[in-house]
Amino acid sequence: MNHFSNSRRNVIRSLSLGAMAATGPVLSSMTEVKERDDQARVGLPPLKITKVKAIATCPHGIELIVVKVETSEPGLYGLGCATFRQRAHAVVAAIDKYLNDFCVGKDVDNIEDMWQATYQSSYWRNGPVLNNALSGLDQALWDIKGKRANMPVYQLLGGKCRFGIDCYAHASGKSPQEVADNVTMFMEKGFRHVRIQMGGYGATQLLGAYGYSGEAPEPDFKKAGFGMPDDNFMDSLVYTKSVVDIFNKTRQQCGEQVELLHDIHERVQPLEAINLIKALEEYRPFFIEDPFSPENNRYFKILREHTTVPIAMGELFNSPHEWVDPIKDQMFDFIRIHISQAGGITPAMKVARLAEVFNVRTAWHGPGDVSPVGHAANAHIDFAVWNFGIQESVNFSETLQEIFPGSPYVENGYMYVNEVPGLGVDINEKEAAKYPLPDVQMNNWTQVRKKDGTIIRP
């Protein structure tokens, strides 16, 4: 027994010595391990976070928040989008009062570790305020990583899968004819995909097109003095009929050479949405977006049993609990996450990879209340993931380009990024400061009500 144990020990010892010879000397202390790791960072000397701060700016009345991460290398910093305009001050506080203290002194290079540590640093997580603050940090660390590597961020994510990022434009109008004319205009500008809408989140303004003369009649809840003066009215029957009409008119006028998209904005009953989508089949939509509010995700099963129109979903999602199962069950075809709401590039890449396995394509949310830094983050991922679907396009005003030099741009319906190391977008803090955030936040989300005044959820 003893003899066996001794020879076993000898075998193990000789194996260890062999392994040692192959991999170098055994390191005797943590200090030596650290020294070896530091030496192994070819071209990347150790670097610490020295400051994390929010930069808030409100050009055109739209609250934009960007995180700036400063480092122990003079002049080297990163920027990330943390824009959540409806609760902008809360995000600024999350960054300046919590994130800065949490991050100072930590390693700039370990993005995944920083993401995981920050994600659960408040124990409760997955809300839009903290996710946006986390996104600002995460995107800024990717920006710094790109600058350190002397590469655009898409290179760090695997390099380009395509030369440009196919985008859709937004056509709207007060009548089906106006919408179709705007689609024609966008086609002439080179767009191959156009989203068509008539009216905003309410449908009052559409009534004129449907047999009412002159001003649309005042909804009953307004006559009764219920709700607030700027609340919108939505008549779901008028809305659903109008969508069929704009598809019909646009296909008649523009033919099959253009892909047509539409956003339901969740504001009808789930079965009304399903019936509308079935009625649109003959017009071959590229996708129909946001058929249900997130609380009604269970209706996707019924939707899939009744129609094969491609569906896009997810801009209101904050948490993996909301997207993992529907992607795995192939309940929609395009994942439409608002990347800062999900916590930045790091989680978005995981969503994209998960989606690839289930043949779900990306269609990141790209509205005006994402900063140019956030649009750049969308675009760098769009370049790098194979299962890219489509990108919502945006045009930056001269004011925005002065505040954010190096913003992405669109040509012939394709988006491109500034081909420099990092995300490619800088910030002119002096210009940004010319548009301060209002002290009292006015931008609550649009309220939409039924005829009797009942609130409709997006």
Ligand code: MG
């Ligand atoms: Mg939408």
